[in-house]
């Protein structure tokens with residue numbers, strides 16, 4: 008019978024490349040003792056300084072019981088970032104490229120039994136041109152950051168070498184309320200030296216462990232043969248997996264039986280459901296409309312990076328459940344099996360994706376690694392009912408217009424549909440992709456990452472854009488795959504503005520945008536960027552280095568920002584009241600405005616124990632104006648009574664003489680949607696007429712194109728400032744034409760600036 012033996016303990020590690028470290032006889036005495044999950048970037052990955060990216064080594068001694076001889080042995084890595092070379096007793100077993108999927112090596116013929124073996128692993132998180140991601144707004148934490156196991160099987164077993172999957176695919180051929188027609192596809196392997204006859208049994212159990220149905224088949228395998236065996240199975244009157252309402256799970260118990268022995272067995276949880284997306288009405292699960300109230304998640308955590316345990320994942324899910332979300336975009340790569348399992352159990356509808364993000368390789372134009380990661384993602388996660396959407400790219404247009412990018416996106420879509428015709432494909436376009444672009448029709452449904460109200464424009468700009476897109480493409484199912492703003496809980500303002508980084512602007516932004524989305528049921532989903540702050544070492548935002556602070560919850564998961572409660576009020580049925588701006592303690596004004604988020608109908612405010620006002624609201628936001636403050640500490644209490652229960656929240660505000668300067672972010676130009684990084688030109692003398700032709704540079708070119716030419720780059724430096732290219736947001740904009748950015752930010756790219764840029768740029772010939 009199959010045995011899985013944990014191999015997380017007793018590793019030695021060194022944070023550098025070392026020659027001959029793969030050898031069995033090698034002195035690693037002075038190396039550090041570590042336990043898996045491990046990363047070498049737990050601290051330097053999110054502090055804003057350069058983080059270590061390079062090759063490092065892990066070594067471990069292990070023994071295999073003599074009783075295992077005659078079986079097959081596999082070493083399994085559930086996640087190691089990003090290029091991993093595995094050696095046993097000095098022998099190279101292979102290399103895996105990609106930091107997020109499970110992979111295994113067959114070690115049967117290289118281990119010794121009853122004596123010590125040495126496993127040596129080189130892991131390298133340097134960006135390689137043929138491995139995705141190439142560039143992204145998050146830290147690429149290096150290390151073996153998910154579990155390592157040894158799996159021991161009999162010579163005849165369910166395949167473990169099919170792209171890291173379990174070798175079992177429960178295909179939902181047709182599901183309705185009356186019947187779930189399944190085809191259980193298994194890959195059975197005979198690694199033994201002789202022909203073998205086995206019986207394959209599949210028993211389907213319901214959630215109460217009662218058998219529902221079963222199927223069986225005799226399988227004859229010649230020596231060395233791998234066979235795909237299909238077992239059709241029907242569940243009559245199935246209980247459907249109905250999202251958060253009823254995430255009903257069955258389980259398939261599979262076994263390979265030879266005479267009286269069960270020689271291999273697996274238990275696979277699954278749920279049955281059907282779904283569709285209507286471009287006018289949104290998402291439907293089992294025929295019922297289900298609004299997908301979504302958040303995105305990255306997998307890292309403060310001081311841990313990606314080396315988290317199940318405990319942190321359960322906590323993350325706890326926050327997502329509490330806010331009342333019904334869907335999660337698991338960005339920007341494959342997450343751990345454990346998390347997809349949690350999504351199944353909680354009834355979260357999932358968008359799962361590969362890290363084909365920002366920029367396509369300049370040299371590897373067939374997309375070999377992107378395709379490999381797509382197949383791994385699908386085959387390893389095929390049986391999760393929560394996954395409904397496969398995401399094939401994120402903002403891959405940032406690298407500029409390249410025909411090979413379009414070709415690869417189309418190929419990835421075709422590959423995904425071939426691997427799994429039962430689910431929907433999707434992708435996240437960068438904001439500047441034109442509404443009429445064919446990118447909007449390559450996948451089954453589409454998403455846009457839009458940052459009105461942060462990188463450009465105002466939060467209110469969502470409404471006209473959404474309506475315009477829908478008018479142009481009434482038959483395209485649209486979602487907002489990302490939207491957000493920075494919110495740093497240190498900063499506060501009674502008059503919040505774009506780019507002030509305050510907790511108040513963050514909350515106000517989400518209030519406005521959520522209202523806009525809620526009024527547009529044609530959106531099939533919306534995903535807040537992001538549920539949690541995360542490590543992005545290239546960033547220096549509002550005085551915080553190495554972080555993206557757009558989360559609704561802080562990186563250490565200790566503080567739920569006000570915006571968290573805004574969504575909770577809309578999405579959750581668990582009653583509460585929440586006074587906002589509680590961290591804005593010191594107030595220099597003699598009266599203030601108190602804003603309360605609540606999903607109760609009525610909220611009463613008490614000031615220093617005295618009843619002030621009662622407000623009734625349907626839109627979850629209760630605003631109490633002119634709340635008087637006495638000198639010193641004031642206690643504000645918000646109370647709601649509903650269904651015989653009381654809900655209370657308390658805040659304390661300190662009336663002071665002078666505003667507290669620590670509430671202000673050390674950034675200039677608050678209220679500006681694009682930072683004013685450029686020099687306004689002096690236009691002396693007569694204005695000459697400019698001729699913009701294809702052979703010269705101009706503002707019709709993308710930033711990327713311009714920066715690639717030394718002279719054009721010098722012009723940009725002159726007008727946009729030296730540091731323009733180093734800005735974290737540059738990676739977002741390099742595929743933009745200057746004219747496109749100018750349309751979005753006309754106040755900054757004035758006609759005068761555009762004229763001056765063109766006057767200089769058109770003097771440079773592209774072919775020179």
Ligand code: GCB
Pocket residue numbers: 143144145339401402456489536555557739
């Ligand atoms: C995006 C990216 C995401 C970034 C986000 C941001 O569009 O897809 O990876 O983190 O913007 O915050 O800028």
